[in-house]
Amino acid sequence: xxxxxxxxxxxxxxxxxxxxxxxxxxxxxxxxxxxxxxxxxxxxxxxxxxxxxxxxxxxxxxxxxxxxxxxxxxxxxxxxxxxxxxxxxxxxxxxxxxxxxxxxxxxxxxxxxxxxxxxxxxxxxxxxxxxxxxxxxxxxxxxxxxxxxxxxxxxxxxxxxxxxxxxxxxxxxxxxxxxxxxxxxxxxxxxxxxxxxxxxxxxxxxxxxxxxxxxxxxxxxxxxxxxxxxxxxxxxxxxxxxxxxxxxxxxxxxxxxxxxxxxxxxxxxxxxxxxxxxxxxxxxxxxxxxxxxxxxxxxxxxxxxxxxxxxxxxxxxxxxxxxxxxxxxxxxxxxxxxxxxxxxxxxxxxxxxxxxxxxxxxxxxxxxxxxxxxxxxxxxxxxxxxxxxxxxxxxxxxxxxxxxxxxxxxxxxxxxxxxxxxxxxxxxxxxxxxxxxxxxxxxxxxxxxxxxxxxxxxxxxxxxxxxxxxxxxxxxxxxxxxxxxxxxxxxxxxxxxxxxxxxxxxxxxxxx
Numbered sequence: 001x002x003x004x005x006x007x008x009x010x011x012x013x014x015x016x017x018x019x020x021x022x023x024x025x026x027x028x029x030x031x032x033x034x035x036x037x038x039x040x041x042x043x044x045x046x047x048x049x050x051x052x053x054x055x056x057x058x059x060x061x062x063x064x065x066x067x068x069x070x071x072x073x074x075x076x077x078x079x080x081x082x083x084x085x086x087x088x089x090x091x092x093x094x095x096x097x098x099x100x101x102x103x104x105x106x107x108x109x110x111x112x113x114x115x116x117x118x119x120x121x122x123x124x125x126x127x128x129x130x131x132x133x134x135x136x137x138x139x140x141x142x143x144x145x146x147x148x149x150x151x152x153x154x155x156x157x158x159x160x161x162x163x164x165x166x167x168x169x170x171x172x173x174x175x176x177x178x179x180x181x182x183x184x185x186x187x188x189x190x191x192x193x194x195x196x197x198x199x200x201x202x203x204x205x206x207x208x209x210x211x212x213x214x215x216x217x218x219x220x221x222x223x224x225x226x227x228x229x230x231x232x233x234x235x236x237x238x239x240x241x242x243x244x245x246x247x248x249x250x251x252x253x254x255x256x257x258x259x260x261x262x263x264x265x266x267x268x269x270x271x272x273x274x275x276x277x278x279x280x281x282x283x284x285x286x287x288x289x290x291x292x293x294x295x296x297x298x299x300x301x302x303x304x305x306x307x308x309x310x311x312x313x314x315x316x317x318x319x320x321x322x323x324x325x326x327x328x329x330x331x332x333x334x335x336x337x338x339x340x341x342x343x344x345x346x347x348x349x350x351x352x353x354x355x356x357x358x359x360x361x362x363x364x365x366x367x368x369x370x371x372x373x374x375x376x377x378x379x380x381x382x383x384x385x386x387x388x389x390x391x392x393x394x395x396x397x398x399x400x401x402x403x404x405x406x407x408x409x410x411x412x413x414x415x416x417x418x419x420x421x422x423x424x425x426x427x428x429x430x431x432x433x434x435x436x437x438x439x440x441x442x443x444x445x446x447x448x449x450x451x452x453x454x455x456x457x458x459x460x461x462x463x464x465x466x467x468x469x470x471x472x473x474x475x476x477x478x479x480x481x482x483x484x485x486x487x488x489x490x491x492x493x494x495x496x497x498x499x500x501x502x503x504x505x506x507x508x509x510x511x512x
Contacts, residue, residue: 033071039107040067046085052238080233097121125186192236226266229274253297294335303327343444344423361393368461369401370411381479400424
């Protein structure tokens with residue numbers, strides 16, 4: 001059993017509600033779950049439910065002297081795939097539905113010795129498992145032929161035909177169950193694993209591959225019944241969701257925001273609170289923890305749209321506050337936003353330089369420290385990029401993250417980096433009286449004096465590439481990535497020719 005714990009820290013508690021009773025109001029099912037387990041007597045037995053692909057404890061009961069165990073049935077909104085766990089631990093799975101459910105098995109082999117005494121749904125479920133097991137056994141000798149280097153071409157051709165015939169039988173069986181008018185829950189689970197059958201593009205379409213991709217994307221969720229909350233309690237739903245988010249959607253923030261909202265709206269329209277929770281949690285965690293540039297924009301959008309508006313009511317105030325706080329930390333540095341207008345003193349600590357006063361086609365904000373080992377390696381690389389790209393419109397606005405100015409000033413002068421714009425703060429201007437006077441005097445602003453918070457500086461170096469309007473084009477890049485991005489934007493075929501292969505590898509190991 002796994003407990004669903006995740007990181008980062010502030011998201012760990014997001015799954016805490018899973019093991020509890022669902023928040024969706026429902027009437028308790030009329031039918032208990034009765035199990036006769038040979039080999040048990042006065043032993044504790046656990047009921048667990050799936051949530052996606054993971055199992056979570058749900059209830060406990062004690063077997064009587066003859067091994068009979070009774071669990072209260074669950075309301076429809078809490079139905080889905082469950083498991084009965086006996087000492088060992090060992091378990092067997094079943095589908096929790098609103099009908100009489102009774103099983104017989106053994107403590108020694110609960111999944112292998114299972115017998116369905118009552119429950120049409122579970123008869124269907126276990127009949128399918130037996131059917132699949134039989135077909136897999138029949139396939140074994142044919143796979144052996146295909147893997148035999150000495151087998152003749154005719155034998156391999158016959159093996160392929162046999163495997164295809166078995167596959168066709170399985171497909172026919174699945175379609176029969178999926179389309180059964182009794183609408184079995186297991187049929188819905190099977191249907192979620194069925195990929196949409198993409199049609200041929202119309203003759204007048206110029207880019208047929210793109211047309212088919214767009215069709216596939218728009219019909220991807222046709223296989224899911226958004227009105228049925230039980231679907232989240234099976235690994236099939238988790239599989240469909242994760243593939244859609246990581247593989248089907250283009251990993252571009254604006255597209256993912258639009259698609260996330262479209263699908264989440266379907267769950268809300270169908271009043272499917274459990275599905276809404278599951279999908280929102282996955283999207284929130286995946287976008288916040290993503291290593292893909294600009295995915296934090298998706299995270300902030302989800303937080304502002306759903307968490308901040310009171311639609312997430314299953315978290316404690318402390319848990320919710322942590323998520324809102326994290327979104328606030330990122331709000332100034334989202335891709336596509338205008339970068340904060342930072343104003344700080346230069347190397348002399350006397351002249352104040354304002355970021356938005358810099359007239360340049362591209363501006364790189366680089367926050368660094370003179371004592372940071374990786375910074376010391378990146379700064380000379382940035383100097384080479386500056387020499388190459390300054391004639392093409394690049395300026396560098398470097399913010400020293402040292403708390404004392406002397407080490408920062410000394411490093412810049414010793415390394416000959418004085419062609420850039422260099423700024424930083426110091427203990428004097430950060431003192432409360434001084435800071436207040438500077439802000440009210442119009443010399444600088446709070447975002448500038450708090451630049452570490454403004455730019456979410458938790459490690460250095462941290463870089464942001466801005467366009468001519470000071471909008472953030474790229475973030476958390478290294479020197480090599482910066483050169484490649486500039487070359488791509490300018491349409492140049494040669495990228496980063498001024499870096500040795502070892503430097504590119506070293507830089508990529510630190511880049512996000």
